[in-house]
Amino acid sequence: MLEKLTHNKLPIFLLMLCIPLFACGSNSAGIPEGLLVSSKQTGNWEIFNLNVEEQIATRLTFEEPYFPDNMVGSDPATLAKVEGYDLEASWAPSGDQIALHSDRFGSYDILLINSDGSFVKNLTASADTNTGSNSEPDWSPDGKQIAFRSDRTGDVEIFTMNYDGSEVNQLTNTTGEDWTPTWSPDGKKIVFAHNSNGNWDIFSINPSGTNLTQLTNATWNNYLPDWSPNGEKIAFASNQSGNYDIWIMNSDGTSQKQITKEEAHQIEPVWSPDGKKIAFADGSSPDGWMTNIIDLDTGKIVETAQSGYPSDWIKK
Numbered sequence: 001m002l003e004k005l006t007h008n009k010l011p012i013f014l015l016m017l018c019i020p021l022f023a024c025g026s027n028s029a030g031i032p033e034g035l036l037v038s039s040k041q042t043g044n045w046e047i048f049n050l051n052v053e054e055q056i057a058t059r060l061t062f063e064e065p066y067f068p069d070n071m072v073g074s075d076p077a078t079l080a081k082v083e084g085y086d087l088e089a090s091w092a093p094s095g096d097q098i099a100l101h102s103d104r105f106g107s108y109d110i111l112l113i114n115s116d117g118s119f120v121k122n123l124t125a126s127a128d129t130n131t132g133s134n135s136e137p138d139w140s141p142d143g144k145q146i147a148f149r150s151d152r153t154g155d156v157e158i159f160t161m162n163y164d165g166s167e168v169n170q171l172t173n174t175t176g177e178d179w180t181p182t183w184s185p186d187g188k189k190i191v192f193a194h195n196s197n198g199n200w201d202i203f204s205i206n207p208s209g210t211n212l213t214q215l216t217n218a219t220w221n222n223y224l225p226d227w228s229p230n231g232e233k234i235a236f237a238s239n240q241s242g243n244y245d246i247w248i249m250n251s252d253g254t255s256q257k258q259i260t261k262e263e264a265h266q267i268e269p270v271w272s273p274d275g276k277k278i279a280f281a282d283g284s285s286p287d288g289w290m291t292n293i294i295d296l297d298t299g300k301i302v303e304t305a306q307s308g309y310p311s312d313w314i315k316k
Contacts, residue, residue: 034058035270035279036089036098037291039308044084047100047117050306052272052279052293052313057306060117061086063104086111090139090146090312092163099123099137099146108133110148112163123165124150138190138312139163140183145207147171147181147190158192160207171209178203180224184251185231191215193223193236202236202253215253227251228271235259235269235278246280246294260294260301268309281309 034049037057048057063084085108089100095115102111105122109131112120123146124134132152139146140160147160153170156177161168172178176196183190184204191204200223202215216222220240227234231251238247241258244265249256260266264284271278276296281289282303291306 034314035291035310036091036312036314037306037308037310038087038089039306040288041307045087046084047086047089047098048306048308049115050291050304050310052304055304060089060098060113060115061100061102062117063102088136088311090137091314092139093141093143095314099139101135101137101148107131108135110134110137110146110165112165121165123161124148136180138182140207141185141187147183147207149179149181149192158190158205160190169209171205171207172212182226183207184227185229189251191225191227191234193225195223202234204251215249216256222247224268226269226271229273229275233275235271237267237269237280246278248278259296259299262301266292268311270310270313272313279310279313 034051037048037050038045039048047060049060050057063086085103087101089098091098098113098115100111100113102109105125109122109124111122114120124131130152132150134148134150137146137148144163145160146163147158149156150159157170158172158178158181159168159170174194174196176194179193181190181192189204190207191202193200194203199219200221201217202222202225203212204215205212218240220238222236222238224237225234233248234251235246235248237244244267245261246259246266246269247256248259262284264282266280266282268281269278277293278296279291279293282292283289288307289309291304291308291310292301293304294301
């Protein structure tokens with residue numbers, strides 16, 4: 001069942017107006033309440049903070065595309081085709097900072113920004129070693145570490161580092177690719193998607209790199225996992241029914257249940273802080289991915305006006 005909000009897409013003046021009124025989206029502790037969304041509604045991929053209740057999105061990043069030396073001086077039409085990438089943002093548990101994946105310095109790195117979008121630090125850049133391509137950061141519940149994926153070893157594996165970029169540790173060492181690490185709410189597990197035989201399945205591992213456990217084993221694709229706030233469920237995207245839909249399962253991989261059953265693809269599930277809703281990216285719009293929200297009790301889907309796909313919902 002779909003319910004479409006009665007407002008139009010957010011005009012630029014509304015996004016600008018929201019910045020000085022940011023307290024309207026804050027909780028009693030002054031932490032901004034919002035759903036982080038990666039969107040290219042401005043032409044480049046940027047991070048927006050969507051206040052779900054009030055349906056106001058605040059743009060957090062304003063970076064131009066990175067142009068390598070061999071493109072400097074190219075004609076404007078060629079340069080206009082180059083996209084900038086600020087993607088896959090993750091809230092710090094405190095709500096005051098955000099980790100994200102960006103190419104603004106010429107390589108794919110994990111950056112740290114404040115919750116107002118101001119830059120703090122490039123966490124994965126190093127002049128001494130080749131750190132490869134780094135993406136999909138996810139902050140640990142205690143705020144001390146960030147999990148991410150990287151191809152710095154030649155294969156795409158899961159790593160952790162301290163929140164300041166120090167003490168990088170490789171967790172997986174598998175044939176194939178490991179994507180989208182997500183911490184369990186108690187910080188004792190990291191769930192991720194693995195592909196080595198032509199399809200994606202979901203695994204978990206301890207933050208120490210021990211106890212690798214396969215949670216799904218299928219001939220179709222199960223990927224993009226996200227842990228529920230109480231740690232009992234995992235939401236994920238699966239094409240086992242044809243299109244990609246949102247499913248949930250117990251944290252041990254049992255009792256898989258299909259949540260969305262629409263004609264278009266639905267991917268990138270993100271749990272609400274209270275565990276009662278799941279935000280996801282819907283592919284039915286001719287304009288590209290749109291961020292929608294399903295109520296798990298009623299099954300009702302609300303179509304927001306925000307383009308792009310969600311990555312993290314602030315935890316109160």
